[in-house]
Amino acid sequence: xxxxxxxxxxxxxxxxxxxxxxxxxxxxxxxxxxxxxxxxxxxxxxxxxxxxxxxxxxxxxxxxxxxxxxxxxxx
Numbered sequence: 001x002x003x004x005x006x007x008x009x010x011x012x013x014x015x016x017x018x019x020x021x022x023x024x025x026x027x028x029x030x031x032x033x034x035x036x037x038x039x040x041x042x043x044x045x046x047x048x049x050x051x052x053x054x055x056x057x058x059x060x061x062x063x064x065x066x067x068x069x070x071x072x073x074x075x
Contacts, residue, residue: 002059011052019044 019040026036 002055004056007055007059008052011048011055014051015044015048018047 022040022043023037026039027033030036030039
């Protein structure tokens with residue numbers, strides 16, 4: 001199972017990549033850098049929280065895992 005720090009680090013690194021991509025797309029779509037940056041920041045925050053919660057939820061589910069005390073026949 002992953003710990004909270006690892007999950008949060010993964011979520012942040014993924015959202016940094018997404019933020020840069022969204023900022024570029026939003027700039028070209030909106031034609032205004034500050035509006036594109038603001039929209040990107042909002043979407044990144046929503047995505048970060050959603051990703052973190054999704055990862056923590058799945059970290060608590062044992063289904064489909066191997067080698068963590070769950071026998072192969074129960075998977």
